[in-house]
Amino acid sequence: MLKLDLLCKSFAGHSVLEDIHLDLRQGDRVAVMGPSGIGKTTLLRIIAGLDTRFRGVRKTPDEIALMFQNPTLLNWRTAEENLRIFHPDAGEREVRQALKQVGLEEKASHYPQQLSVGQQRRLALARCFLTAAPLVLLDEPFTSLDPSLRSEMLSLTREFLDQSNSTMVLVTHSHDEAIALGARCFQLFSEKKKSAELVAI
Amino acid sequence: MRRDTGIRIFSLGLFLLFWGSLSAFLSDPQILPSPSQVLMEMSALWQKGKLQENLIATGWRVFAAFGLAMIIGGAFGYVMGKSDELDAWLDPWLIIFLNLPALVLIVLCYLWVGLNEFAAVLAVTLSKVPMTTTIIREGARNASWELRDLATVYRLPALTRLRHIILPELFPHIVSAARTGFSVIWKIVLVVEFLGRPNGIGRQIHTQFSLFDVTGVLAYALSFVVCILFIEFAIMQPSEKRMGRWRANAKA
Numbered sequence: 001m002l003k004l005d006l007l008c009k010s011f012a013g014h015s016v017l018e019d020i021h022l023d024l025r026q027g028d029r030v031a032v033m034g035p036s037g038i039g040k041t042t043l044l045r046i047i048a049g050l051d052t053r054f055r056g057v058r059k060t061p062d063e064i065a066l067m068f069q070n071p072t073l074l075n076w077r078t079a080e081e082n083l084r085i086f087h088p089d090a091g092e093r094e095v096r097q098a099l100k101q102v103g104l105e106e107k108a109s110h111y112p113q114q115l116s117v118g119q120q121r122r123l124a125l126a127r128c129f130l131t132a133a134p135l136v137l138l139d140e141p142f143t144s145l146d147p148s149l150r151s152e153m154l155s156l157t158r159e160f161l162d163q164s165n166s167t168m169v170l171v172t173h174s175h176d177e178a179i180a181l182g183a184r185c186f187q188l189f190s191e192k193k194k195s196a197e198l199v200a201i
Numbered sequence: 202m203r204r205d206t207g208i209r210i211f212s213l214g215l216f217l218l219f220w221g222s223l224s225a226f227l228s229d230p231q232i233l234p235s236p237s238q239v240l241m242e243m244s245a246l247w248q249k250g251k252l253q254e255n256l257i258a259t260g261w262r263v264f265a266a267f268g269l270a271m272i273i274g275g276a277f278g279y280v281m282g283k284s285d286e287l288d289a290w291l292d293p294w295l296i297i298f299l300n301l302p303a304l305v306l307i308v309l310c311y312l313w314v315g316l317n318e319f320a321a322v323l324a325v326t327l328s329k330v331p332m333t334t335t336i337i338r339e340g341a342r343n344a345s346w347e348l349r350d351l352a353t354v355y356r357l358p359a360l361t362r363l364r365h366i367i368l369p370e371l372f373p374h375i376v377s378a379a380r381t382g383f384s385v386i387w388k389i390v391l392v393v394e395f396l397g398r399p400n401g402i403g404r405q406i407h408t409q410f411s412l413f414d415v416t417g418v419l420a421y422a423l424s425f426v427v428c429i430l431f432i433e434f435a436i437m438q439p440s441e442k443r444m445g446r447w448r449a450n451a452k453a
Contacts, residue, residue, distance in 0.1 A: 048350070049353070064354050065355075066351060066354045068350075070347060072345065072347040074348070074365060074366065074369070075447070085357070085365045086351065086355045087355075111447055137354075
């Protein structure tokens with residue numbers, strides 16, 4: 001499903017990530033943790049295929065879903081169009097179902113700026129899980145949310161993951177989030193910035 | 202009618218009144234004809250077909266140069282805004298062209314390419330491309346890298362990216378480039394015609410200048426200003442509103 005043998009990733013001749021090996025099967029859920037600036041997002045970008053300047057081997061499925069901390073929506077398109085544009089093969093029923101699942105069925109024709117912050121986040125979540133991609137990458141999507149919205153988002157994410165059986169890689173600072181999603185933790189240590197062990201929670 | 206529209210019409214009336222009074226005070230049409238004399242001249246030129254003929258010639262040059270400058274400047278601006286390396290390579294060229302007076306470009310184009318239509322449009326296009334590039338580059342620099350990453354991960358086709366992400370993101374900058382471009386280009390076109398074309402409003406102003414015919418100069422110049430205002434109010438502003446309607450809807 002996902003196989004990554006990252007020998008070295010460097011910026012301007014300075015090594016930031018070394019000897020990271022990931023071998024995940026369908027349905028696995030892992031959380032990449034560690035302090036800010038250690039390279040968690042860089043690792044996620046490598047997995048996503050957005051950063052190809054590294055030494056090593058990366059094998060991922062063709063279809064990948066990605067979600068950032070910000071909702072990153074097309075503000076000039078309606079909620080429904082935001083889903084359709086990123087998933088042109090999705091049918092009318094699937095789009096409606098995804099909107100319904102995140103409680104935005106009535107807001108299909110609304111523009112993102114007409115939605116609350118929570119609704120925008122839920123729309124981004126629906127976009128991420130619309131086609132049940134085999135690999136889902138989440139880059140701190142629950143950071144800076146108020147507790148009730150965070151809990152709601154975690155519960156929806158878990159629901160989507162259970163339905164799709166997607167493999168998930170979550171970048172987070174929070175053990176609680178990893179636990180809530182049933183993920184194993186993968187810690188990046190600061191001394192040498194490399195993975196030390198895979199800790200199951 | 203909205204209050205500010207009324208004020209605008211009243212203000213325009215005051216301008217015509219001021220012009221008419223000054224003309225009456227000077228009482229010499231050779232120096233300053235009255236608005237009605239200029240209007241009659243315009244009507245006479247229209248009936249002879251000379252006004253339309255020259256308006257079309259100038260209009261064609263304006264639109265050709267405008268379209269080319271928007272496409273070329275837009276493409277350069279976008280890639281320069283997205284790639285720091287390319288920006289470093291091309292920025293000195295951009296600065297040189299930004300500071301090159303339009304008159305120099307016009308003269309050089311006529312000298313190198315010849316006194317022809319291609320040279321005329323090329324000179325105007327080259328005068329405008331650097332400004333468009335600068336404006337679009339700013340837009341591309343401010344564009345969301347997260348959206349670009351999403352488009353890559355979700356493997357959106359190039360056309361979909363252009364239509365749904367790149368163009369809407371750049372839209373305010375495109376409008377700004379189009380507005381400044383249009384207002385600058387038609388003035389440069391008049392100079393291009395003045396210096397080396399056999400027709401067009403600029404050429405006619407040159408002819409009327411040789412004849413010391415102020416009425417003729419004003420008749421041609423104002424006809425073109427009216428056309429530009431028509432384009433501004435009938436095409437530019439409505440399209441801007443239509444393309445940016447999501448903003449209004451989002452505010453509602």
